[in-house]
Amino acid sequence: MSGLVFDEVIMVDWSAAATPRLGSDSIWFAQASPGGPVVTANWPTRLRAICALEDALDSALEGDRRVLLGFDFAFGYPAGFASHLGTEGQPWERVWRHIATRIADDDANANNRFDVAAELNRKLGLAVFWGSPRPLAGLSPKLKVLPGHLDPNPFPVLRATDQVAGPGIKSVWQLYGGVTVGSQVLMGLPYLQRLCDRYRERLLVWPQQTGFVDDPMGTVERAQILMVEIWPTALRPVYGVGSVRDEQQVRWCVERCLQQQEAPGGLGPWFAPRLAAELADTARAAAINEEGWILGVGADA
Numbered sequence: 020m021s022g023l024v025f026d027e028v029i030m031v032d033w034s035a036a037a038t039p040r041l042g043s044d045s046i047w048f049a050q051a052s053p054g055g056p057v058v059t060a061n062w063p064t065r066l067r068a069i070c071a072l073e074d075a076l077d078s079a080l081e082g083d084r085r086v087l088l089g090f091d092f093a094f095g096y097p098a099g100f101a102s103h104l105g106t107e108g109q110p111w112e113r114v115w116r117h118i119a120t121r122i123a124d125d126d127a128n129a130n131n132r133f134d135v136a137a138e139l140n141r142k143l144g145l146a147v148f149w150g151s152p153r154p155l156a157g158l159s160p161k162l163k164v165l166p167g168h169l170d171p172n173p174f175p176v177l178r179a180t181d182q183v184a185g186p187g188i189k190s191v192w193q194l195y196g197g198v199t200v201g202s203q204v205l206m207g208l209p210y211l212q213r214l215c216d217r218y219r220e221r222l223l224v225w226p227q228q229t230g231f232v233d234d235p236m237g238t239v240e241r242a243q244i245l246m247v248e249i250w251p252t253a254l255r256p257v258y259g260v261g262s263v264r265d266e267q268q269v270r271w272c273v274e275r276c277l278q279q280q281e282a283p284g285g286l287g288p289w290f291a292p293r294l295a296a297e298l299a300d301t302a303r304a305a306a307i308n309e310e311g312w313i314l315g316v317g318a319d320a
Contacts, residue, residue, distance in 0.1 A: 079243070095110075109227065
């Protein structure tokens, strides 16, 4: 077993639902300790979910336990986007803070994500975000329909990790229409920022604050929580019958992480994936400083 061992693994299936919802397309947690059962929970709103998660993390910290915490949405946008949002801090930090200060989300899941996306498009003069259930100036319902006075999106459709992950992954720029991930990103990053603000040096974001290293927790002495991006498909889930697919996905991710922790080399190859190391210097730096990386991708997981 690797020297880096987590006492708890928590995986979260996020949701951008605009009303309280349980079951499919809602928020699911899965949590387990090595050798213990996987426990799942379903939450109808993002605010209730984040409060429950903070309770779990507070309990872990009080017990001096290390936690691997995963969320199933992108932790960043393709390289170049952050340069339009200021100069203070690392690129990923600028994006998280910018979005966190603009997204409004109430205790019934009502939110302003489409308005925020439209305003970002207008601010940049670019049609980067697209997809909306209603007409909005600055936000087109279709990819190839540009709102007036906006130029085409100059940024890549996919991040480096998305390209390595392979078929099936979606672009963070699409917010609505079919299977999408863009709305989950907009409705998720403010809550990641909230966790960073709450736990400060006790929490590390991988790989943005750690780089691609075998032991990312070793980069900060007081760190006890490692927050990572997951894409369940990358861990090849096997689905059964009788429970919601979202629940099965986070349960599978917890089980796979605990299994990998026991394998030779432990989770080290997932935190320092071979294909990330083989990227050109600029692409690897962008993955760390701006785009983020999906746990297990590029590591022959």
